[in-house]
Structures are given as structure tokens and as C-alpha cells.
Amino acid sequence: MPGNGTKPYLIRAIYEWCVDSGYTPYLSVVVDVNTRVPMEYVKDGNIVLNLSPSATHGLLIDNQWVRFSARFNGVSRQLEVPITAVAGIFARENGEGLGFEVTVSATVDQEDETPPEPTKPPSKPKFQIVK
Template sequence: MLSNKPYLLRAFYQWIVDSECTPYLLIDGEMKNVQVPQEFIEDGKIILNVSPRATRDFRISNHEVACRTSFGGVEKYISVPVQSIMAIYAMENGQGMVFEEDEQSGDGSLEEEVPNLRVVE
């Protein structure tokens, strides 16, 4: 099955915005293909304000979250893989969702596991 993470991200984003709060994303800044200003990554993580007032061209696809936003007064294009998103929450009250590490590989297929089966007689 497809990952449910992008669907949950879209739902929580809309809920937070509709509640007149500020949506924040907690990103694993060390993950491959994370395109954010490196100087703002602290302890391997970065928090992004993705409110409609703080972003332009914001979109959540099934594979990435991307937009234009300002860092220190300079507009930047950012793009982060959905797998790199650790949480989405409202800045005002912390309500939102923390995501567990993806159990799927980047291509959407389940990683091969050795079954732990035994014969029962």
C-alpha cells in the first residue's frame, strides 16, 4: 500500500490552518534530498513555519513538501522528502502528530523481512 503519511500531513496541515494556528514541520535535516538552508539545521533537525503567510507556492505531494519561504529576509526554495518529516504541529499549542520512522523504503515497497515462523503440531 501507499504510505499514509502525505495524506495525514495534508489533513493535519488543513486542520491547523483552519484552527487559525501556525503549522510547523519538524524535519530530519540529515536525511538525503532535504533542501533547506544548512546553516539553520541544529542537532540534525530544522523546524519550518509553513503557514500560508510564511510561504509561497506551498504544496504537499505524495513524495515531498515544497515551497518558497524566507530565511533571515532572503527568499529560498525548500524541498523536503515526506520521509524526512518527523512531526507536524501547531506552534501555539503543540497539537498535531509525531510520525514514527517509515517502515517503507523510498520506492514505496515494503523492505524485505525474514518471517519468524515455526511449525506447530
């Protein structure tokens, strides 16, 4: 198996920087067939998730997955995001962070679960592309 890329390490580093600096880490995700998130919150094939310690339980960022549970409308949900689907991680307060190229399996549409047209990442955060 080829070595791990830098992406999961950079995600963990920006997460730690956000938490250490008192910022709220947000994860931008392109939803694909392997992504387990509340589909009712997916918009245009993307979702942005709050990863702050107060918003998540059991957060694990390993070399393949970002896994945690979080509450949506008071209901606890287990989320699983493949590292390949992460478009970026940034601080909510100032938009600083990193953006990544996304390599995903077929994306899903939350209404009929058919692959939508390719989408571009959210435009508000200013990401830096890391290869």
C-alpha cells in the first residue's frame, strides 16, 4: 500500500491550531456515496460541519476517516467522512485554514440519490490548495 498523503496530517494540524487558538474548526465536505452525514443538511452536494469539542463527541481523525457523533435538532447522529471527501478545514471566526483537492466516489443528491452535476467548494472560506 502506498504511503499516506499529507492531507490527514494537515487536517489534524489545522484542527489542533483552531482549538488551541480558541477558534471553531469547520470541515467542508463534498458528499459522496461513502459519506455518512445527515442528508437533510446537505446543500448542492456539500456540507460544512462544526468540529469544535463542544459540538462533537468521540472525534477521531485518522488517515482514512473523520468520525464523530454530533447533535442535529437535538438528535445524536454518527457521522463518517472519508478523508478523500474533505474539501477544507478552516476557522469559522477568520476563515483561515486549508483547502484540498477532492477525490470522491460518485456524489449523491439528497433528494433522489442520483449523482448531481459537479459542484465547486463553498466560496466564503479562503482555501489554499495543497497537493
